Amino acid sequence: MKRLLLISNGTNYSRSFLDHALEAIDTFLQGTTGEVIFVPYAKHDWDDYHDKVRGILERIGAVTDSVHRISKEVERKSAIQNARAVFVGGGNTFRLLETLYRLNLIPAIREAVLAGVPYIGVSAGVNLACPTIKTTNDMPIVYPPSFDALNLVPFNINPHYLDPDPNSQHMGETRAKRIEEFHEVNTVPVLGLREGGMLKIESTAVTLAGENGARLFRPNTPPEEYHPGARLDFLV
């Protein structure tokens, strides 16, 4: 059974890294065994990032290794196939995707998750689970060989979704305007997942969790608002 926990943001305002999501991660991992395999490639310093995440997951009794510490391709693939879960951390989505293509890990992760290995994605890790990274907020600091991503869900997500600020004097595009531009040339729905929000997918059941809800954008249709607890099974 395909299982995903997609977390909009790593850090909530005034809280420490992953603090707002740790209980949901703990619940999501119940009944699973083995090592969580962390994917640190969205950040520059992989050792540092892994140390940070490992220390936090230890608090819920989860043992974590990082894919960057496994030197052989065949062993990386095996570790992912046998993982308790794959945990893809946030950072820069372009760097994450470019590195995964270079290491031939896109098919490895996709096949493992489709075979039942649970997937936890935070921020850039949420973009990665979608058909493409075309709804990332990140700066395109490196050129990946494609914008196609893991395609684990048939819709796109915009993590860190931000409502327009009526008091802003900044004239750059609002997030809603950017998603409208996406829909000028793409047709898949886009779920704007606000900070604090999470999406839990278990086979064909899609549940909005966490705080602050989400806004669903489709081409030529007014956006729809969904509140925490809403079922969005129609998206899969």
Next chain:
Amino acid sequence: MKRLLLISNGTNYSRSFLDHALEAIDTFLQGTTGEVIFVPYAKHDWDDYHDKVRGILERIGAVTDSVHRISKEVERKSAIQNARAVFVGGGNTFRLLETLYRLNLIPAIREAVLAGVPYIGVSAGVNLACPTIKTTNDMPIVYPPSFDALNLVPFNINPHYLDPDPNSQHMGETRAKRIEEFHEVNTVPVLGLREGGMLKIESTAVTLAGENGARLFRPNTPPEEYHPGARLDFLV
């Protein structure tokens, strides 16, 4: 002589489209003759965009045609070579670059500007003048064959540059953090050009114009602040 006028944003807060930049455009075009060739590809509706810009440039006596209205490649190239100026409008930088590659217009515009055709770029048109589009703020709604751009200046610009908001509770990366990520994997300087700001380049003279100034980022160096009127010749 290479001449560029790079305008951070098309619309200033509480003003109409191009109102804040029209005097600077008028001055920049003094002594030039012929038709301004507009490049509308950053937006979805090219006719509409051209009509809007044409009407505004008429106010300063400039006649404008749009490159999308010229059907043959050889005629597009000739129109650009003989233009009074090339004017690249804002919108989505990925769509702009992808379309220019598809129409084989990257070398045509680059060669014309290096041969002396003045270049006016707004927002996405500013990103386009740089070595790459890797410091755009836009959503990657389409996949261009490369992030390499016109390379008319040897540094990158971040248009619509925005200072961190000390009151924000949003935890997405600040603009400065995004530029820092750029410098984890790239070495060229990045000029954060605030809304209202413009950069005028005449051969080897680089002048910061307009309002609100700019912030210069380099790898492993504290950012430097520049005020309107500053000369930044050292960048070229």
